[in-house]
Amino acid sequence: MKKYIFLSLSFLLFISCNYKEEETFTQRASERTVNSLNSYKEILENDNYWLLTYYPEQYKVGYWVYPYQPEIFATDKDFPKAHRSIGGYNFLIKLKDGKVAASSEVSYTNTEETSFFSYDITEGPTLSFDTFNNVLHHFRFVSSSFPNARGGETDFIILKYENDTFTLRGRTSNNIMTLKKFTGNRETFLNKIRENSKALLYKGLLPINVGGTEVILKLFPSYRQLTFIYNNNQKYIQSAFIITEKGIKLYEPIKINGVTFEEFYFNDTKTALVSADGSITSNFVTSPITLSSNAAYITFDTYNASEKAMNIFNKAKKAVENSKDKSYTLLNYIRLVTFMGNDQEQAAGIHGYIAEKNNLDNTSSIYYEMDFVGMANSSNEKQLEILIKDMPTIGDNTYKNSLFYYREAERLFLDLAKAGPYKTSVYNDNYTYLISVKDPDIWFLVYIP
Incomplete structure (x- = not known):
């Protein structure tokens, strides 16, 4: 009897040994994060500019809902809201020795402003613009009009780096942003973005046909929102976008009837937006009234x-x-x-x-x-x-x-x-x-x- 008990215990011990996993990493998580941060630092501070696609977080009722489509919803409590409801914006930054030089399309000029930045470890390797900068903190300003500011970020968690692009996550908003190596002329780029932004003002869009379905497009030019409404107004997708040198790019791809939309380009005369593959075009509808400095x-x-x-x-x-x-x-x-x-x-x-x-x-x-x-x-x-x-x-x-x-x-x-x-x-x-x-x-x- 004792012999059988001994054999059983030996068998269990053998099983136990087989279930033990070897350690995947030779370093602790904190050490790996520090090493990642050090490698990111070497890449970021290499004397070139980086293009930051920046999405402040505002969560608002869809601009197309109230007052334009109230018949879709039973009460105003049912009106859908959308994240990133004031759009995306371009910033150009250069990082070196704890200082950041920043300029942006949201400024009236191309002048750079310099302040300090730091690296940190929060939920991951983090880039922090933690000292005041008129450019970088544009959406952080508090005023009587914006007592809660407008959803600006100061801390950006680095998720990954590939193809000369850092993928970031706003620590407060969780919005995904990118920091891409920039190789063009800084001022030429910012002027082009402003020019393209002006080209959208006063513009609406004609409906498009997607796989046999008519899709109504609702454009909010200055707050950079595009909404797709279809299936007899019962389906709707609102997306923020950012202005590019070619046109606009949505915050994330949108799929309708198997067709994916991510970017739209201006046509040669800037009278329409065209899907990236050239298959779908929506002509602009210009407001019959435009304003000037003469009231x-x-x-x-x-x-x-x-x-x-x-x-x-x-x-x-x-x-x-x-x-x-x-x-x-x-x-x-x-x-x-x-x-x-x-x-x-x-x-x-x-x-x-x-x-x-x-x-x-x-x-x-x-x-x-x-x-x-x-x-x-x-x-x-x-x-x-x-x-x-x-x-x-x-x-x-x-x-x-x-x-x-x-x-x-x-x-x-x-x-x-x-x-x-x-x-x-x-x-x-x-x-x-x-x-x-x-x-x-x-x-x-x-x-x-």
């Missing part, structure tokens, strides 16, 4: 606006006059003009004006950047959409922090956008009607000098 105006009175348009204005005016100390009113005009934007040298803006009831000359303005976007339609009418940037949602922190009368005034902007899209009708050389496609009884004149 255009919308006036709310019986001569320049319909009764329903006046009702929209009066609702906002009443709300301003009833807010808090009841000493302010909303003036009856809106100013449309270009000015220096948050992310580009020239942006379109919509301005409203608040005044003291007892002193109408004492005014303050509320304004937002916006896009007029050409609207494709089956009637071949000249139509446009109004897309307002950074409009706060009722209840969020930006809205709560607004001056009380501004909260009500900005509702006027949103209600006008909700009434869109608009078809245009030229009255004379200086006046153009904007008539709601949804409700033709909502109309107003735009004075264009």
